[in-house]
Amino acid sequence: MNLFPFILFFILTFSSCTFRDNPTPVPEEKPFNKIYISFKNFKPLTNGSVYTAWVQLNNKISIAGKFYLDTTGNVFKDSTSIGFVSNALFALSQDVGNAERFFITLENNNDKDTIPSSLIVVSGNFINKSATCLALTPNAINLNFNFDSSKYVLGTQTTIPSDTLPYGVWFAARIDTNHKNFNSSLNLPVLSSASDWIYEGWLRHKTQPADEWYSMGRFTNGNVADSSKIPPMAPNQVPKSYPGEDFIYYNDTLPVNNGDFSVLVTLEPVNFKSSIPFFLKLFESDIPYLEFYKDxxxxxxxxxxEDFPSATVRISQ
Incomplete structure (x- = not known):
């Protein structure tokens, strides 16, 4: 009896059943839902604010996560410095491999909504799942800052006789030698009244155990008086047409030309008020020791x- 047809039938039948009952599994492709961030020049926040990361995909914006930084640059997902994360890893519930944009905002820590604030610190577009996010771009702070140095003078310009005491700092430049004529010196773009950002002048007294800070007022334009208007020590004088302050160090007669002070201008969130400067510094200089300072x-x-905040972002599986 020829058994070959039966053997062939058995082999084909068994093979067919095996193929149907145990198909070769197709590997499931992992989603691109992990975001890694490395930071540069980010600083800890105060006053109950938190950094918040956002992803734009198909023109829809989704929150990636909130995070905090300590003074050494470590990243945490909790304000109590618990939950340290390496490079601020966020694992999302959706695939964001085709995301168009990434940005980081400042938010109130108690804000529970999923709508980003307009206080965008850095922003960047993805190319091949990577993005370089910068601060001074149209999609972030959008400040057309040209990085040119400015000038300042020492003196008490709202006091008569003017310019005689080294207790004040004014963001102006002298245009003659008779101690009377000055021009505004701050090379800054004008901020609109609707802007979420504002300039602020500061005096820093370098002391131990901690620096002392004195605000000289806020302003939107380097060619107008700042918010402090008229200094408390000279209430009857006319304010100047540029930012500055007389008698900043109110509780002492310590002159600011003794080598222990520095002056700076920062960019501050309008609604964030603090006794220390926000970390977005535009200008900063040590005030040198000057025996003769009038001219x-x-x-x-x-x-x-390169001194401004930036972030490098990578999407991975």
């Missing part, structure tokens, strides 16, 4: 693009 317009150093 001196001092250089106010501008920070450079």
């Amino acid at each position: 001196t317009s001092l250089i106010l150093n501008s920070l450079k693009p």
Whole structure:
């Protein structure tokens, strides 16, 4: 009896059943839902605010996560410095491999909604699942800052006789030698009244155990008086047409030209009020020791693009 047809039938039948009952599994492709961030020049926040990361996909914006930084640059997902994360890893519930944009905002820690604030610190577009996020771009702070240095002078300009005491700082440059004529010196773009950002002048007293800070007022334009208007020590004088302050160090007669002070201008969130400067510094200079200061317009150093916050973002599986 020829058994070959039966054997062939058995083999084909068994093979067919095996194929149907135990198909070769197709590997499931992992989603691109992990975001890694490395930070540069980010600082800890105060006053109950938190950094919040956002992803834009198909023109829809979704929250990636909130995070905090300590003074050494470590990243945490909790304000109590619990939950340290390496490079701020966020694992999302959706695939964001085709995301168009990534940005980081400042939010109130108690804000529970999923709508980003307009206080965007850095922003960048994805190319091949990577993005370089910068601060001074149209989609972030959008400040057309040209990084040129400015000038300042020392003196009490709202006091008569003017310019005689080294207790004040004014963001102006002398245009003659008779101690009377000055021009505004701050090379800053004008901020609109609707802006979420505002400039603020500061005096820093370098003391131990901690620095002392004195606000000289806020302003939107380097060619107008700041919010402090008229200094408390000179209430009857006319304010100047540029930012500055007389008698900043109110509780003492310590002059600001003794080598222990520095002056700076920051960019501050309008609704964030603090006794110390926000970390977005535009100008900063140490005030040198000057025995003769009346005819001196001092250089106010501008920070450079690399001094501003930035973030490198990568999407992975």
